[in-house]
Amino acid sequence: AQSVTQLDSQVPVFEEAPVELRCNYSSSVSVYLFWYVQYPNQGLQLLLKYLSGSTLVKGINGFEAEFNKSQTSFHLRKPSVHISDTAEYFCAVTPNTGGFKTIFGAGTRLFVKA
Amino acid sequence: SQTIHQWPATLVQPVGSPLSLECTVEGTSNPNLYWYRQAAGRGLQLLFYSVGIGQISSEVPQNLSASRPQDRQFILSSKKLLLSDSGFYLCAWRDLGTTYGYTFGSGTRLTVV
Numbered sequence: 001a002q003s004v005t006q007l008d009s010q011v012p013v014f015e016e017a018p019v020e021l022r023c024n025y026s027s028s029v030s031v032y033l034f035w036y037v038q039y040p041n042q043g044l045q046l047l048l049k050y051l052s053g054s055t056l057v058k059g060i061n062g063f064e065a066e067f068n069k070s071q072t073s074f075h076l077r078k079p080s081v082h083i084s085d086t087a088e089y090f091c092a093v094t095p096n097t098g099g100f101k102t103i104f105g106a107g108t109r110l111f112v113k114a
Numbered sequence: 115s116q117t118i119h120q121w122p123a124t125l126v127q128p129v130g131s132p133l134s135l136e137c138t139v140e141g142t143s144n145p146n147l148y149w150y151r152q153a154a155g156r157g158l159q160l161l162f163y164s165v166g167i168g169q170i171s172s173e174v175p176q177n178l179s180a181s182r183p184q185d186r187q188f189i190l191s192s193k194k195l196l197l198s199d200s201g202f203y204l205c206a207w208r209d210l211g212t213t214y215g216y217t218f219g220s221g222t223r224l225t226v227v
């Protein structure tokens with residue numbers, strides 16, 4: 001079985017500051033890793049994914065994440081945030097063995113202040 | 115490209131009334147389809163998933179049901195709504211060919227009063 005822990009429920013940050021949203025996971029099998037973003041009253045949108053290969057993956061809107069297998073982490077980063085990045089961010093894992101289920105973290109609310 | 119349509123966007127229903135939420139997918143065939151619920155301030159709870167017409171797997175015992183009458187249509191239903199059914203319902207399909215990620219619909223905000 002898999003589990004996902006997003007270590008911060010809320011992250012306030014000033015505009016143009018860097019941000020890191022933390023995600024740890026546990027799994028007995030290899031997994032694919034994802035970050036999704038949800039703007040208010042909307043569905044989730046895929047931000048980036050790690051399937052294999054380079055452990056540093058780049059996504060949309062200037063976000064990137066690094067897969068660390070030894071620490072079972074997949075932290076999301078952005079060097080300079082904008083007001084428009086205010087949203088909820090979800091980390092998710094899926095077994096790479098062909099399972100049908102994805103486990104989502106509880107979400108981190110990023111609040112960018114002017 | 116693939117798109118997913120979900121309606122209605124908002125719904126206010128009395129306790130004990132029936133429910134029908136519809137989701138359709140365009141631009142793909144034989145998609146894996148999912149219904150998730152998101153309670154206020156909480157993460158996503160998988161309710162049902164379907165790998166084909168008439169094939170429904172339930173993840174959480176409750177008074178909701180799902181059906182897949184056509185390849186690209188997924189319906190969430192209830193005969194009698196409870197107050198605890200309030201939440202944000204999301205339909206999604208999963209790309210098993212390339213990204214392995216989900217494409218979500220825009221969601222339905224259900225308030226049971």
